Amino acid sequence: MPEEQQEAEEGIAGGGGGWASTALQPVRWLRMLCRELGATFVAGVVLVYGLSQGFAGSFFRVASDYYWKDVQRVQPATVQLLSAVFFIPWVLKPLWGIMTDVFPVRGYRRRPYFLFAGVLGTASAAIVTMVNGLPMTSAILSFVGISTAVAIADVTIDACIAKNGIDKPSLVPDMQSLCAFSSSLGALIGYATSGMFVHHLGAQGALGVMALPPATLVFLGFFIYELKMYQHNVKEKVLNKVHMAVKGMAQTIKYPVVWKPSLYMFLSLALSISTHEGQFYWYTSKEPPNPGFSQEFVGMVHAIGAVASMVGVLVYHKYLKDYPFRSILFYAQLLYGVSGLLDLTFVLRWNLLLGVPDAAFVTLEECCARVVGRVRLMPMMVLSTKLCPPGAEGTFFALLMCIDSAGMLAAKAGGAAVLRALRVTRTDFARLWLAVLVRNLLRLSTLAAISLVPTADQTDVLLPRDLLAVAGDGSPPAAGDGDDEERLQLAKFADHVDDDDDDDDD
8 A cells, every 4th residue: 555545544444542532633644735735735735725716716806896886886797798708718718728738947847927917917906906086997907917827827837736646646536626615614614704895995905915826826826836847748748739639639539429428518508598697686675675785794605605615526426427418407497496486585685575584595595596406517527527538537537628618608698698688787686587587498498408418327338439449549548648747737637516506506
């Protein structure tokens, strides 16, 4: 048994020392990871996933909503469209991954991109915070800069994870656990504190907090451990490998067993249009009979939703991971559409007729949306991994995540179009219920394409034998090509489901 695996099992066993030993298990686990993977790598994962993505991502969501509503005073349909613009850097994640692999700076492929992401994010957040009366165009560019900084940092740390996954395969589950725990804990803290900062500092002042996480990325760019490269032909070799991988992806996507479920996942995400901004403007409006929720309460509801999202993961792993793909995705999508009726009930104020206060009902709705959304997305992620051919797993998974991201981008833009068509404005919410109804019907319409999903179990092999027998470029996978393979790891997208969860309560 490898030494690091034995250390991990001993840490879990705990030595029978009672509650004190149990409390120290996470400490022993982190010490083992620091010893085997390097303390700077562990710190990098915590800073990127916990602080930059988890905390800053959740904090940014609440603070930016209030910024566009109260500072820029933009209509909800416009903000909904802007949310699609801010998501574009995440659609381009494979591009950032190729840049970190192919274009080293002074012999380093990771450090310079952490530095660039840190400077870009800090400068963008500082501009939004410090410049009063910032023109809308400048504010949009600054928000895109913040989003781009987080996306580049995410891809760069994913590349580090990919390399350590090759060097220490037995620790891959531990690394993913560290990523998931850091992201979830950061999101919980970000949501819980965002409302308080917005209330006391205002939306523009609260966005100043967004300058701190990218500033730590600058620090990370200086201290994270990375070997300097001295090869002079690496760029040409990697470009050639990327060309062959792209050719292999084009061949793979032509197989019906691959393109059919990929199309279903795109449709499922694209047809789940987002009406979040319209609902946000409505439930924070102080004009009766609107709910008029405070900033602190909005942040706390999102924090409770983050906990519910973790419950959704436990439900899936405990009870649903053995169901066939088509069955679990059919019932999850059906439940996803039906659960949207809670939003409709809330917007029409039927909850008051039932004697349920707004605060209690919206908390219930948020929890249901997060649990159902997580259960719906988890099998999609498993299905995506099953569609990746050997020899091009990293690049093809990046392609599938791009398709998913394009679906979410379409959902945000579609929601903006619906809100604008129904003339939902800052003060007129008379047709908001109709927008929510259209959203729910589109969710249910995805069920018409369920036949695109295979009936296989989640543990079955889906790819045909001829794809399994060759590498992604059409040639037999070469043994001992670990260094080149590592350079082809564009991103592991371990946080992709968490990104998707941000729209589950829309």
